[in-house]
Amino acid sequence: MNRELLLEGVGRRYGLGRAAPWVLRGVDLTLAPGTLTRVEGANGTGKSTLLCLLAGIDAPTEGRITGRPRTAYVPERFPAALPFTAAGYLIHLGSIHGLSRAEAARAAVEWLERLGAAEYARTAMSELSKGTSQKVAVAQALLAEPELLVLDEAWSGLDRAARAELERAVLERTAVGGTVVFVDHDPRRLAGVPDATYAVVDGNLRAVTGSSAPRDSYVVVEVEGSAGVEPPAEATRLTVSVEEPGPGRLRLTVPETHSDTVLRTLLTTRPPWHVISVGEESAANGVLTSRSADTDAEVRS
Numbered sequence: 001m002n003r004e005l006l007l008e009g010v011g012r013r014y015g016l017g018r019a020a021p022w023v024l025r026g027v028d029l030t031l032a033p034g035t036l037t038r039v040e041g042a043n044g045t046g047k048s049t050l051l052c053l054l055a056g057i058d059a060p061t062e063g064r065i066t067g068r069p070r071t072a073y074v075p076e077r078f079p080a081a082l083p084f085t086a087a088g089y090l091i092h093l094g095s096i097h098g099l100s101r102a103e104a105a106r107a108a109v110e111w112l113e114r115l116g117a118a119e120y121a122r123t124a125m126s127e128l129s130k131g132t133s134q135k136v137a138v139a140q141a142l143l144a145e146p147e148l149l150v151l152d153e154a155w156s157g158l159d160r161a162a163r164a165e166l167e168r169a170v171l172e173r174t175a176v177g178g179t180v181v182f183v184d185h186d187p188r189r190l191a192g193v194p195d196a197t198y199a200v201v202d203g204n205l206r207a208v209t210g211s212s213a214p215r216d217s218y219v220v221v222e223v224e225g226s227a228g229v230e231p232p233a234e235a236t237r238l239t240v241s242v243e244e245p246g247p248g249r250l251r252l253t254v255p256e257t258h259s260d261t262v263l264r265t266l267l268t269t270r271p272p273w274h275v276i277s278v279g280e281e282s283a284a285n286g287v288l289t290s291r292s293a294d295t296d297a298e299v300r301s
């Protein structure tokens, strides 16, 4: 990418008619080649709306977006039940991104390997676990070396090794002059690395200076459900790491600000998940304290 992506007076509202509220309005933004930009903001403020506009999969209601280079996008929700195997899907997407079939096949293998999902290359997309299907979502965006990479909570649901690999991939992209924009619920994600951070506030972007990442503000929640049953997407979306210490058992690391929502979602889903413990996580990732939380009564409302 050798020129800037420019947003000028960009506004977006959904629905027809003047009564439809503006989600974004009057957004001016310049994204230079080789830069990493973080977008943050409370739930429902318009982060995904902005990322869809940046990625070009949605158009502004008003204003202009110019200079978009070859772009790839990891959406917040990946349509996993596609009629492909994982590798078949990646080869298909690689062709759409302009790779030859052989190049796409090579890139598909490379990215599935890098993300620790090589063994699922021939598995039907509809049979992949959430974590593996998220790896495919990430691989499809990386395999054609995009000039603009837009990541909407792309780390969500990945295991520790794949999360680190995606961070590496982001740094590789910017190192070769690519532009990367991301949203992530974990304030520690690539902390200190972004060239710019913006918060979506009242439909516009506010530059964030300094770190907004409070340390020691994570909660580790251990839950138990039926083996093989996936936790609700609303809960995993807000977690920064998911580990599986045993069959049917999950250890979720959740920003403290989202822990009540995650617990409530897990306890109210059908069949409900049993909460074994809730503990604080230290900056060094160790659980400092934990308390039993095995009934609904433990959830603050």
Ligand SMILES: Nc1ncnc2c1ncn2[C@@H]1O[C@H](COP(=O)(O)OP(=O)(O)OP(=O)(O)O)[C@@H](O)[C@H]1O
Pocket: 014, 015, 023, 041, 042, 043, 044, 045, 046, 047, 048, 049, 050, 076
């Ligand atoms: N396709 C759509 N049709 C109608 N309204 C929409 C659509 N997409 C988003 N919205 C609304 O626009 C607002 C902003 O949504 P958006 O998903 O962009 O926020 P967000 O900051 O990404 O939220 P979250 O952190 O929960 O992902 C919300 O009120 C949402 O309901």
